[in-house]
Amino acid sequence: MTETLLSVDPDAAFDAVAHDQVGGPYQVPAELVRLVLGLGATSVDVQCRRSRVVVDAPGAVLPESAIEALRRASSQGEDVVRLQALAALEDLDASALGWAVGLRPRRLVIRSWVRGRATILKAGGREAFHLSYDEGPQEDGVFIELTRPKLNLKRANRWLEIACRFAAVPVVVNGRNVQRDMDSGCFRARIESPLPAVIGLGVNLSAPRLWLLRHGVVATRIGVPNWPPFEAAVELQGLVQGRASAAQLREAMTPYLQALISRVVELTLRVVPRLSELSADHRQRITSSLFKAAERGLALEAIRQSPLVEIVDSDTKRWVSLEALEQWPGPLPGVLGNDAKPGEIETPHMLLGPGERERVAALIGRTLPGAVVRPIGSAPGLRRSARVVLEFIQGLLGPRPIPDSRLTHEERGLIEALEGALRVGGRPVAVCLCPGRRASRMSGRRLVLARNRPETLAAVRVVAESPGWIYVVAVAMKGPDCTVASEIRSAWSLRNSGGLV
Known part of the structure; x- marks a missing residue:
């Protein structure tokens, strides 16, 4: 006779999925939001306070097979049947329901309305779910309530704000809409190719930052060093199935990364005609990104022909291309750096940000001299500056008539x-x-x-x-x-x- 020495405890499995398969219990409310968004929710209202977690999702349709799997998994039946039900939840991409059970709430209610008919699952503590039905004029939707779940609600709220910021529909947490889309950079773009994504251009980053999403909720975040900086929220739901690990998400993203970066460079080039409208800080972020892209050989000819370098003359400003600088007759205008001391600056001169001087010099194959700055204390400069100040004050105050x-x-x-x-x-x-x-x-x-x-x-x-x-x-x-x-x-x-x- 063969005797079973080892077995899996389904109750321990519920605990494990809530603590191991996600970053921790605090992430479960966000996973419930991900679930209902994947089920077609048109909006999500989350209450995560006062020892309760409530997720109300109009428009979401929870399959009866998921409800049945959760009922079997939480019953007092055989361990094998319960474990099979947990596996079925994962196959249906509804593992978040199992994770909610793993939080050991004092009371748990799941109500699913489909075409005027409600399926209601209720349980308290370790009791089996009680299944009931109802009918009424209620619109389709899913309602989930956990009373006294074992998780840090404050931490759960912080993660909800981070994870749900890119959701395609409004997500309201404790009365506040956390849907913020992409709030970095000076320009944003929504693309569908090579992957659905929202792009932030002109960001204050040293390298790309990618938020990888499933059903619009953040699954993980990755950095891509040594490439032109941008920020992107990329939807990967069509590329991965079920609960994918961070490593699996990175692996799914890798084949599309080069095409995504090329698309970002293409979008950044479209900003060039508006450079003069931007602040100096935002202009520098855009031009630095394109110079870095050119260094990596991305859209090199288009970048070389774009007017990216500002030249200041005595009374005018103009923008010239790298190609024009390469063909510039005679000595190039000097470069005015951010560390230049106050004084009278020779004209014409170029305005380049930190690190741009070396990049531009390498791209055009010419040395870029520094701009000559005459100290204010020099005799000609002092007299001229004093005259300018005096004339300004006189013009500002105007003559004072004798009464x-x-x-x-x-x-x-x-x-x-x-x-x-x-x-x-x-x-x-x-x-x-x-x-x-x-x-x-x-x-x-x-x-x-x-x-x-x-x-x-x-x-x-x-x-x-x-x-x-x-x-x-x-x-x-x-x-x-x-x-x-x-x-x-x-x-x-x-x-x-x-x-x-």
Whole structure:
């Protein structure tokens, strides 16, 4: 007689699947979300708090075979039958139901509505499921409730937010929608080939970061060193069956990786016409990604012909290609790095980010000199900078007129006479006196006269003594855009011809 020495305890198997086949019990609520998304849920509402986990998924249709397998697996029948039922759940890609049982909740309810008919499975503790049915106008959907499951709810909530962020339908956790799609980078694209994926371009990463999904829920994350950086959430459900390990997911992804990276480079090239619209940081992420792609031989000719390098001239900015730099006649413009000290920079010069200078030099086969930066403290630079600052301050503050109450009677007479004599575009000019000895100048439609300047003092005296001389004073003191009123000019002409004034 053959005697069985070893056997498998189905109850231990429930514990094992909840602790070993997933990263830990805290991942089971996210696996339940993955299950209902795969069953066609149009939205998912998750409550994971107060010692309860509830997953409500309208639109999901749970096969009766999965319900029956779970009932048999949790019954008090023979161990072999129960283990076979667990295997059947895995074959149906419904292992998450078994993992929920493995959390040993005090009470577990699964309700599945299909075409107005409900199948309800209930159990408490280690009791077998009780199967019942109901009918009503309820829409199709799946409802799962676990009371007092053995898991860390706080950790489960954190994982739900990470794992469900790329879901194709809204996933609400404790009243908050955790569906965020791809929130990194400055551009995003949704593609179907070579695999369904959402791509983030212009990301602040040193290498690609791939989130591998099954039914829209994160299964694992991988990095791909030494390639142009991007971020992608890639759906692998059609490539793997059942609960695939991280190694199996990586293996399934590998044949498509090169095509995915090439597609990313193609999408990044489409951003080039919009480089001037981006911030300096985002521009550098896009150009650095393309330079790195060119180093690896991806879309080399297209990248060489794209305007990726910004050149600053005295009063203009333009974008040139690597090909244009390669064929540049004479010395190339100097490169201004991020570590350049403040000062006056020679023009033209190139703007390249950290690490880009060496890459561009290697791609065009030419040495890139640094831009000449003249320190602000140098004599010509100091004088020029001081003048620019002074002019800026003066333009910002504008002239400060002397209040009318502080003007003499003669000064007010000069102002009134000039305002009556001068025009800009046929309209009267405002005149004011300011402290100092600066030359007269126009500020908009206002003529500014320095009170202590000799010409101003003489004009005040002449007009006070001989008002008819206002024409001569106006011609001498007017701005370049000013004209003298025709009646003032005519009066002066009549006076000098012996006529009446």
